[in-house]
Amino acid sequence: MKKSIFISVMIVFILNTLFSSAIPQNRKIITLKNNNACYSKSAKLDRKNQEDNTNADTTPKIIASIPEEKIYLYALNEQDGWYKGIVLSINGVNKFFDWKAVTFPGWNTLHYLDLNNDNKKELVVMLTQNKGTGMFRNTVHIINPENFSEYKVKDALDIVYDNIDIRILSKKEMEIMINDTIYNAKILKSTRPSEIEKTFFHNFIEYYIEDNKLKAKVGIEVQFLSYIGNIIIDYEFKDDEFKIDKIAFEGNPKVTVTTLQVK
Known part of the structure; x- marks a missing residue:
């Protein structure tokens, strides 16, 4: 003692x-x-x-x-x-x-x-x-x-894995499905990334505060350190935890994105 x-x-x-x-x-x-x-x-x-x-x-x-x-x-x-x-x-x-x-x-x-x-x-x-x-x-x-x-x-990367599906259509086009929304992303000519090789999520993960809310941005990498866009996560406090409220895809400014609602 x-x-x-x-x-x-x-x-x-x-x-x-x-x-x-x-x-x-x-x-x-x-x-x-x-x-x-x-x-x-x-x-x-x-x-x-x-x-x-x-x-x-x-x-x-x-x-x-x-x-x-x-x-x-x-x-x-x-x-x-x-x-x-x-x-x-x-x-x-x-x-x-x-x-x-x-x-x-x-x-x-x-x-x-x-x-x-x-x-x-x-x-x-x-x-x-x-x-x-x-x-x-x-x-x-x-x-x-x-x-x-x-x-x-809730870890942003876990939210991404739990809520999105990705389908590569070609070296210039891919689909990102989030809940009932399909985002079709096409790479324009002479831009970076120049083509889609495969997808990574580990090199850009940013938590930040916007409009008094916790948010996260997870980059979808299709070539090494080259991104087709970001998954944007809005958090809410529920059941004693900060967890997903909204999730959406935001394309690179040089990538064309169209959306389709799945019924």
Whole structure:
């Protein structure tokens, strides 16, 4: 018992020391009740990187913030282009999350709004996982700021696999069937993509906020890093989860798209 009390005290001391240089002035660190496991995990992560990865920067860094709401997102470790080990701070209360994100400035964002129509604001954390020419992937975490619990969000790629069927008609034409709608997409001459080889969905997946709603865009790739268009997903909060509300296909501007309703 004495040993566990001593370990808990030391963890709190380490984190208070760790964040003293990164937390804005006049902000008090308040540990969450029953959250020792989270702090213990972050402390172990930091020690491991100090011992095993000499090129790691373990100085806490603010990677996103909403200062007027006293909301800050800190990375405990920066190494090889990644932030690893994330601490979310809301009004001085902190919790560790085993998240990671790329270190591109400005590509990890926070949004504070009422997404589930309960007249209370949720915190939306969007972390970029991949970014390059023709590719982009991020993740979304929706947090209840009152207790730091995370709402479930149906994975956009799972929604695509569950709701669409694709039929390649030729090297220039394909059909995307979504529920009762068939989208016929034809590639114009001298454009990119030049032809349809096969379909991929993994290189462009973007969650974003539009008109105070959570949405996602999944690119339909028909050649490497070349897209015929995007699947657009609108989310709604239902049965304690953010899941599909609407889904549609949006063609590349240089692709002609016609639709047919299936009765």
